[in-house]
Structure formats: structure tokens, C-alpha cells
Amino acid sequence: MAQTELKTARVGTPGEDAAELATVAAQAETNAGVARATGVLALGNIASRVLGLAREIVLSNLFGASGAVGALRVATAVPLAFYDLLIGGHVNSAIIPVLSEIVTRDGQKALWQLVSVLFSLVTAALAVLVLALEMFAPQVVLVAGGAGFDPQTQALAADLLRLTAPALLFMSLFAVLSGTLYALRVFTWPAFAGAAFNASIVLVMVLFAPPPVLSPVLNGLSVEWSMVRPAHGITVAAAGWLVGSLVQLVLQFPGMKDARLRFTRHWNHPAIRQIAKLYAPVMFSLVMDTLIIRPFSYTLAGQTGERSIGHMTYATTLIQFPHGLVATAISIAILPTLSRQVAAISTDGNRPFKDTLGLGLRLAATLILPATVGLFVLATPIVTLLFEHGMFLAHDTVMTVQALRLYLIGLPFAALDLLLVYAFYARQDTLTPALVGLVSLLVYMVVAILLLPGIGLFSLMVADSAKHVVHASLSAFLLNRRVGGLGRQRLLLTFVKTGLAALIMGVVAHFVTGELLRLFPSASLAHELAVVLLAGGVSVVVFLGAATVLRIEELAWLGGMLRQRLFR
Numbered sequence: 068m069a070q071t072e073l074k075t076a077r078v079g080t081p082g083e084d085a086a087e088l089a090t091v092a093a094q095a096e097t098n099a100g101v102a103r104a105t106g107v108l109a110l111g112n113i114a115s116r117v118l119g120l121a122r123e124i125v126l127s128n129l130f131g132a133s134g135a136v137g138a139l140r141v142a143t144a145v146p147l148a149f150y151d152l153l154i155g156g157h158v159n160s161a162i163i164p165v166l167s168e169i170v171t172r173d174g175q176k177a178l179w180q181l182v183s184v185l186f187s188l189v190t191a192a193l194a195v196l197v198l199a200l201e202m203f204a205p206q207v208v209l210v211a212g213g214a215g216f217d218p219q220t221q222a223l224a225a226d227l228l229r230l231t232a233p234a235l236l237f238m239s240l241f242a243v244l245s246g247t248l249y250a251l252r253v254f255t256w257p258a259f260a261g262a263a264f265n266a267s268i269v270l271v272m273v274l275f276a277p278p279p280v281l282s283p284v285l286n287g288l289s290v291e292w293s294m295v296r297p298a299h300g301i302t303v304a305a306a307g308w309l310v311g312s313l314v315q316l317v318l319q320f321p322g323m324k325d326a327r328l329r330f331t332r333h334w335n336h337p338a339i340r341q342i343a344k345l346y347a348p349v350m351f352s353l354v355m356d357t358l359i360i361r362p363f364s365y366t367l368a369g370q371t372g373e374r375s376i377g378h379m380t381y382a383t384t385l386i387q388f389p390h391g392l393v394a395t396a397i398s399i400a401i402l403p404t405l406s407r408q409v410a411a412i413s414t415d416g417n418r419p420f421k422d423t424l425g426l427g428l429r430l431a432a433t434l435i436l437p438a439t440v441g442l443f444v445l446a447t448p449i450v451t452l453l454f455e456h457g458m459f460l461a462h463d464t465v466m467t468v469q470a471l472r473l474y475l476i477g478l479p480f481a482a483l484d485l486l487l488v489y490a491f492y493a494r495q496d497t498l499t500p501a502l503v504g505l506v507s508l509l510v511y512m513v514v515a516i517l518l519l520p521g522i523g524l525f526s527l528m529v530a531d532s533a534k535h536v537v538h539a540s541l542s543a544f545l546l547n548r549r550v551g552g553l554g555r556q557r558l559l560l561t562f563v564k565t566g567l568a569a570l571i572m573g574v575v576a577h578f579v580t581g582e583l584l585r586l587f588p589s590a591s592l593a594h595e596l597a598v599v600l601l602a603g604g605v606s607v608v609v610f611l612g613a614a615t616v617l618r619i620e621e622l623a624w625l626g627g628m629l630r631q632r633l634f635r
Contacts, residue, residue, distance in 0.1 A: 101397075101400050101401050101404060101423065101426060101427065101430075102430075102624075102625065104252070104254045104399075104400035104401075105396050105397050105400040105430070107254045107255055107258045108254055108258045108395070108396035108399055108400055109392050109393075109396040110258070110259075111257075111258030111259045111260075111261065111262060112258075112261075112391050112392050112395065112396055113392065114259060114261075114262035115259075115261030115262045115264075115265060116388060116391065118261075118262050118265035118266050118269065119261070119265045121265070121269050122265045122268050122269050122272075125269050125272050125273060126139075126272065126304060129272060129276050129300075129304075130300070130301055130304070134216065134217070134220045134223075135220070135223060135299075135300070135301040136301065137216065137220065137224075138213070138216065138220050138221075138223040138224035138227055138301065139224075139227055139301050139304050139305060141208055141211050141213045141224045141227075141228070142208075142224050142227035142228040142230070142231045142305055143227075143231055143305070143308055144211060145200065145207055145208075145211050145228055145231075145232075146200070146228075146231055146232055146234050146235035146238070147238075148211075148357070149196065149235055150235055150238045150239060150242075151353065152350065152353055152354070152357075153193075153196075153239070154189065154193075154238075154239040154242045154243075155238075155242060158242050158245065158246045158249075159398075159399065159402060159489065159492060160345060160346055160349040160492050160497050161341075161342040161343075161345035161346045161349070161492075161497070162185070162242070162243070162246035162247075162250075162342060163246050163249050163250050163402055163403055163406060163492075164345070164402070164406040164409075164492050164493055164494075164495050165181075165338050165341055165342050165345070165495070166178060166181065166182070166246060166247055166250035167250045167402075167403050167406030167407050167410060167493075168406060168407075168409070168410040168495070169181055169250075169338060170250055170251065170407075171406075171407045171410040172410055175325075176327070178247070178250070178251075179326055179327040179328060180336075181336060181338050182243065182247050182326070182328060183327075183328050183329050183330070183331050184331060184333070184334055184336045184338075184339060185243050185339070185342075186240065186243055186244075186328055186330070187330045187331050187332065187334065188334050188339065189239050189240060189242075189243055190236070190240065190330070193235055193236045193239045193240075194236060196235065197232045197233055197235055197236050200228060200229075200232040200235070201229050201232055204225040204226075204228045204229050204232070205221065205222075205225040207225075207228060208221055208224045208225050208228060209221070223299070223301070226302075227301065227302065227305040230302065230305040230306060230309060231305050231308050231309055233309060233312075234308055234309050234311075234312035234313075237309075237312040237313045237315075237316045238312050238315075238316075240316055241260065241312070241315050241316040241319060244316070244319040244320075244322075244323060245257035245260060245319055247323070247326075248319060248322045248323070249399065249402070249403050250403050250406070251322075251403075252403050252404070253322045254399075254400065255322070256318055256319050256321060256322040257319065257322075259318070260315035260318055260319070261315070263311070263314050263315050263318050264311035264312065264314065264315045265311065266311075267307060267310045267311035267314045267315075268304065268307035268308055268310075268311045269307070270307070271303055271304075271306055271307030271310055271311075272303050272304050272307050275303045275306070276300055276303050277300040277303075341495075345492075345495055345497045346497065347497075348497045348498045348500070348501030348502075349497050349500075349501065351501055352500075352501050352504050352505075355504075355505070355508060356508075359508075360508060360511070360512075363512060363515075364379075364515075364527055367515055367516075367519060367526070367527060368524055368527060370519075371519075371523040371524040372523075372524070374463065374466075375466075375523075375524045378463060378466040378467045378470050378524065379470055379524065379527065379528075381450070381454055381467045382467050382470035382471040382474055382528070383474065385442065385449070385450070385453075385471055386471065386474045386475070386478060389435065389438040389439070389442065389478065389482075390435075390478060390481060390482060390485075392438075393431055393434045393435045393438060393482055394431060394435065394481065394482035394483075394485040394486065395485065397427050397430055397431050397486060398427070398485045398486050398488075398489045399489075400427075401423055401424065401426075401427045401486070401489070402489045402492065402493055404423050405420060405423055405424060405489070405490060405493035405494075406492075406493040408420045408423060408493075409493050409494050409495070417550045417551065420490075420493075420550065421550060421553050421556065422556070424486065424490050424553070425553055425556030425558065426621075427486045428483060428486055428556070428558055429556070429557075429558060429561045429621045430621055430625070431482050431483055431486055432479070432483065432558075432561055432562050432565050433561065433565050433619060433621045433622050433625075435478065435479050435482040435483075436479055436562075436565045436566055436569045437565070437568070437569040437572060437606075437610045438478075439475050439478045439479055439569070440569040440570065440572060440573040440576075441569075441572065441573070441576060441603065441606050441610075442471070442475060443472055443475050443573070444573050444576040444577050444580060444602075444606070445576065445580060445599060445602055445603060445606070446468045446471050446472055446475075447464065447468050448580060448584070448595060448598045448599050448602065449599055450464050450467050450468050450471065451464055451590075451595055452592075452595040452596060452598075452599050454467065455590075466524070469525060470524065470525065470528050473525055473528030473529055473531075473532060474528050474531060474532065476529075476532040477531055477532030477533070477534070477535035477536060478535075480532075480535040480536050480538070480539040480540075481535040481538075481539070483539055483543075484535060484538050484539035484542055487539065487542040487543055487546055488500045488542060490546055491542070491546065494549070496549075499542075499545055500542065503538055503541045503542055503545070504538065506537065506538075506541065507534045507535075507537045507538035507541070508534065510530075510533055510534055510537045511530045511531065511533065511534040512530070514526070514529060514530035514533045514534075515527050515529075515530035518530065561619065561620075561621060564614075564617045564618070564619050565614070565619055567613070567617060568610055568613035568614045568617055568619065569610065571609060571610075571613045572606050572609045572610040572613060573606075575605065575606070575609045576602055576605065576606040576609070579601070579602050579605045579606075580598065580602045583597070583598045583601055583602055584598060
């Protein structure tokens, strides 16, 4: 375990010393489990995002930016929206905490009884919703964004929706099983579900896409003949989406080999009401985000230029990678343990909970601060490498880089805040994060409106960072009061050391990047890749060197855990 925790042991009577050593040993085992789970979830996140990018590349290569692709977007957005609203938000906010409490307090037999109820209830409810989507697909398409399509594309979107609608049931059952596995602290199968989903879509498209045919294409006032795929060929992508949702569900079965599940019509389980009660504030937050914040953001961005939404989207895509790799992985890794520690009766009061949360916060700071600084310094070469091709111009790179750097101000706060929110979830308190979220959203809207006349599009990035600062600060203040302080976690020391090491890395990376750009002046893909890889490599080496000199114990502990895994 981290040396900072080992140093908290005190000297007392022999009996007290034995109890203290037992507590320290138990926390060391917990920390090792958190580290292993974080690593697995991070690898799964990387695989999912890489294959997600491959999915988009294959889709664009096969079908371009045609109306058929627009029809597919609507057909997949509908079941995904219902999933996010009805079940996806339950997993971390309600299902994992409640299942963790049940298995800790009442054992696995009680867990399987509750999961059987959940599985049966979700199957029955979502089957009815899927049937409704099948019956009213044309009307749903019009409401979901297909009103601007021509009649042929609307009909295609309805056909595709009928194909993708059953995926809603498969994704929802996957949510129940993955939440169960997380509660049991089994992480591998859920961690790679996203990768399996995206890989299935890629394989189905590559294997079954119809060949292109010679077809007339209107170019201005003239007609040109070109090789294009028929519009109905997009069906393979929708089929891949359905297959992927089924594959990620089936992928959870090996982890459920000891499960005792049965279909039941007795849904009046007290834990179901508990889950619904916990999820109500979260659903309110999701509705606010979907119906108010997103339209608000896109409306303001659209007022600053027709390409502004694209700049904002590309910048947020880059932000999501380190956030998912660090914050999401660590948060999901510690959530089941925090939930069990809350449910367990302990003579140490909140100490195990505090120690686990403190570890998560220190690990998040140790990883997210250098990632933030590195992405800030290397923003231009990274955006150039990934996006500045074809219709993405040099001006687009400048705008995207500026937007990205303003988003990065809030990234460390967003990463730490996610752990704090999950700590509230572990304590089965979803109302407090929802209320804090409401305050932070008001801050976002006010800052964006006030700054819009002066800095245009960038007001949204500044507002987003302000939102994360406010949310993290309020969450930390309220949680600190609820648990009576985090005590001996040395959070400030870790933040200061890591921040200093990241600053040293950033200064070196700035000069190295400038020299590399002078060394590789051409805009070839090989040169762009060389700048990013070399500058990134130097940044990592410098940060690790500075971390060693400053004795950042969490990083040393992670390195030790990694060496044990590789060379045991």
C-alpha cells in the first residue's frame, strides 16, 4: 500500500497495536484490489475508445456523409437515449450501491434473489417499450430528429429503428449483469464490454457491407457517375449495432457462472423501491442535461459560427479520453468497495471509507494533473495529427486547440469531482449531487451568457470549467462535513508534489515541442506523428523523473503494483 498510509500507524498497547496492524493490512489488500480494478477498467476504456474510433472510420469509409448515415444516427440515438434515461444512470448511482449493501449485509443468496427481480422487471418493461418502438417507428423518427429527412430517408430510418430497437433490451439486461459483477468486485467482463460492442459493429460492417455500384450523383447542375453503396446497405451497420449489444450482454455470462437467477413476477422487493428512490434525483439531472443544457450549449455555439459546434465537439472528444481513462476507471473501481465499507459495521467508524476514498483521490490527482498539462502543451500537434486533414483547415485547428485548452482548466476538478459524487452514491445519497449539479448548471449558464458577447464560442469552455470548479468545491465541502473530515490522507501534499512535477514536465515539453516542429517543418502525417510521439515520450520521462525526485509515493506504489503483476 502507499507509504502515506503506512505512516499513519500509531504505537499503543499490544492489543491496540494488533488491531491497528490488522486494519492497515486489510486496507492494504483493499488498495491493491482498487489498483488492479483500475488497471483493468483503464485497459477496457482504451480498447473501447480505439475500437469506437475504428467504427467511425469504417462507417465513414463505407458510407461517407450520406443521408443513410443520418438515418442510422437517428435509429441508434433513440434506443440509446431510452437506455441512458431508464437504466444506464441506475448502474453507478443506485444498482451498484444497493447490490453491494445486500451482498455485504445479507450474503449472495439475497443478492441473487434481488438480481432475479431486477432481471425479470427489466425484461418485462423493456420488452413492452421495444414493441412500442417497433409499432410506432415512423412517428418516433419524426420526433427524434428525422423531420428534416426526405420521405425515402425517413422510411429508411424507421426500418433501421425497427432493427436497432431490440438492442435497448439487450443493453438494459447488460446493465443489470454488469452492475451485479461490479457489486461482486468482478471487473474484467464489464470492462471490455464496450470494446466487444464496437468490435462487433466493425466486423459486421466489414464482412457484410454490399459492394459499391455505379450510380449517378448530382454535382451542381451536372450529373456525374460514381461508385457508391446503395442506401439500404447501411442496414449492416444497424445489424452490427444489434449484434454488438447482444455480444456485450453474452460476454457477462462467464462472470455470472455461480449465479442463481430465475424469472419471477414478484417484483415487490423493498430494494426495488430503494433503487427507484436513489435514481429519481439522477434522472432529474439527466433530463435537465438532455432537455436544457445541451440545446442551450448548441444554440449559443451556433450563434458564433456554423463551424463552432464542430470545434466544440472535437475538443470535448479529446477531453473525454483522459477523463474516462483516469476518473471513470478509478471511480468505478472504488465504488463497490466504498459501498461495502458503508454497509459494513466497523469499529473504526468511517476510517476504511476515508482511506479508500483518499487513495482514489490521490491516484486521480497523480494521473490527471500530468495528463492535463501534457495535453495542454501538446494540443496543437495532437489536433493537427488527428483532425487537420481534408476539410478540417488550419483555422479549425486553432479554434479547436483554444477550446480544448479552456476545457482543460476544469479537467482536474471534473476528475476529482467524479470520485466525490461516487462517494455520495456509495452512501446512498443521490440527492446531494443532484442539488449540487443544479447549482453548477446555473453557474454554467450565467457565465456563458455573460461572456458570450466578449469571447464568443470560448465563453462555453470557460463556463464549463467554472461549472466543474463549483461542483467539485461544493461536493468536497459537503462530503467533508458528512464524514467528519478525510483525516490523515495527505491530499494537499500529493496535489502539490504532483502539480510541481507536472509543471516541470510542461516547461520541458513546451521547448521540446518547439524544437521538434522546427526539425520537422513539413505537414506530412509521418512528421506530425513523430512530433507527438517524441514530445509525448520526453514528457513522460521528465514527469517520472521529477516524481522520483519529489517522492510522489502514489506513483511509486503504482509502479510497484505493476512490477508485481508483470514479473510475479
